Amino acid sequence: MNKFMTFLENVLLPIADKLNNNRYLTALRDGFMVALPLIIFGSIFVVIANFPFLDRILSKSAYQAYQNALGPASQATLSIMGLFVIIGIGYKLLQRYGGEAIYGGIVAIASFLILTPQTVEKVAGVIPAASLGAQGMFLGILTAFTSVELYRFFVNKNWTIKMPQGVPDAVSRSFSSLIPITLTLTVFLIIRILFSLTPYETVQNFIYTVLQEPLTALGSGLAATIVAVILIQIFWFFGLHGQIIVNSVFDPIWYTLNNQNLEAFQHGQALPNIITKQFVDSFLVGMGGSGMTLAVVILIFIIGRSRQIKELGKLGGPAGIFNVNEPIIFGLPIIMNPLVLIPWIIAPVVVTIVTYFSMATGLVPKPAGIIVPWTTPIVLNGFLATGNAWQGGVLQLVNLLIVMAIWWPFLKVLDKNYYEKEKSGAQ
Template sequence: MNKMMELLEKFLLPIADKLNNNRYLSALRDGFMVALPLIIFGSIFVVIANLPFLDKLLGEDAYAAYQDALGPASAATLSIMGLFVIIGIGYKLIEQYELDAIYGGVVALAAFLILTPQTLEDVNGVIPTSSLGAEGMFLGIITAFTSAELYRYFVQKNWMIKMPNGVPGAVSRSFSALIPITLTLSVFLIVRIIFSYTPFDTIQNFIYTIVQEPLTALGSGLPATIVAVLLIQVFWFFGLHGQIIVNSVFDPIWYTLNDQNLQAFQAGQELPNIITKQFVDTFLVGMGGSGMTLAVIILIFLIGRSRQLKELGKLAGPAGIFNVNEPLIFGLPIIMNPIIIIPWLIAPVVVTIITYFAMASGLVPAPAGIIVPWTTPPLISGFLATGNAWQGAVLQLFNLLVVCIIWWPFLKMLDKNYYESEQEATDK
């Protein structure tokens, strides 16, 4: 056990540290956080627009009118979520260089729109919303990074128009940004022109065909998801925020898969993906936090004898219901605790496999693409994430029982150690 921990420390900790401090992954993570409130807003109205049995209560025509009335809420947020992510990434990356961040956001957006097809069924001047959502996500991320770096390069080269003293600050900043923005966007215009002479016609078609489809296929598979889940657990064990590190890499893939499911769900079609952002967030992380630690809290109340665990259960319980588990991670502790490393690593993998095959077999509907707020308690979140299906809540309950069974002997052993130590301290 000690040798394994030494190997993990030697090889994984330096990698995790570099990933955690990488400016591009930080900008990617924070860019998604900028878009998150809008995504949740749209998801809430998708839930409201698809409440169970509402079509029977209202009638077919009234229900269709009801859905049409609420449709713009998701169409203006979820369907074009790529735009918000692009602005967020450009803004956050330029912010790290301590430059005027708003120009990083707008130049990223403009560069992306230059590269985006503006023709729909032979009608010019129209941008398909699919290009602004899942299909355009990878191109948007690459464009945001590239445009922000080009803008930063031109600014730091001091290729700017200097206004005299006395000119209002807003005017001066606009003229200062003029040349860097012009040069940056000109690069993307040239790229668009070049690709118009290729078989792909646009760089978006090229990216989607050559890069995004293979990566999305990889990320939608069970093996890649198991690797991601294991890495989350390993990083947390060493005190690093595993979700932030791993999600920085996988979120673009998972959100793309999520958006594909949402479009199919709204169209009444079969859902194309099992692995999505909500698969991970609802059926793994959304069960008390990383490692599904709500099950550990339940076990503490059931079998805990030591004062330390009983007090920890009281402290961590309310937060755990809303998927906040830092009190348990640092209080049990989970970090660098060899007694619990086996259940900490194994339980999420087992639950990932169970959840995947429960959905693949049709016993439980796949996630409908609805972004459920991460603080939503289990059972409720499972119901909402699967498009208001009761099977989602039942699966979460079953998964909690599985985690309890896996953790039982290890938590019993930890509790025994704590209890005996407390008894020895009392006898002295």
């Protein structure tokens, strides 16, 4: 155990620190956070538009009219979520550099649109919606990073227009950004022209074929997901927000897989992916927070004897229902506590495997691509994530029991330790 702890401290902790402080991963994470309210808005209306049994209650034409009326809510948000993420990444990255952040978002989205195909079935001047969503996500992320760096390079070279004193500040800032934005967008226009001369025709086709498809296939696998889950738990054990660190790397892949399922769900087709953003958020994080600590809270009320554990249960219980588990993580504590390291890592891995094979065998429907608000309580969370399927809620309850069984002996030992210390202190 000591050697393992030393390995974690000397090897993984420095890596986690670097990832946590990396400007690009931070901008990527924050960019998704900018888009999150819009994504959740669209997801809510997908749930409402596909509410169970409505197709049996309403006539076919009425049900179609109902779905058509609510369709724009998701089409204007989820279907083109790449646009919002790109703006957020550009904004946050330039803000981190101390620049005029709004121009980071502007130059990022304009650069992306220059590279995006603008023809649909030989009709010019039309941008395919798929290019603005999951299919264009990787290109959008790379474009946002590159465009902001180019813009910043030209600004640092002082290739700007200086306006005389007395000119309104808004006008002065606009003119000072004119040359850097023009040069940056020109670079991307040249890139577009060069790719039009290749067999790929567009940068988007190149990125999707060479990078996005292989990476998405890798991220959709059980093995890669287990590695991601283990890393989340290890980072949290050392006091680092594992969810943020790992999601910075995996979110582009998981969101892409999520959108593929959503598109299939909306068209009544078979869902292609088991691993998606909502697979992780609903069946792992959506059960009391990272590490599924709602099970720990329930166990505290069942077996807790020490005053410290009981008080922690009262404090962490209400928050845990809504997937907020900082009271448990810092109060139990889980951070740097060797007594809970094994269940902390093992339980999410076991649940990941159980959930994956439950969906692979058809016992439980795959995630429908609906982004469920992360504070949604267990059972309702699983029901909504699987497209209003009761099996999703039942699976969450099964997973909860699995986590409780794994944690039981370890929490028993920890509680006994606290109880004996309290007893000896009282004497």
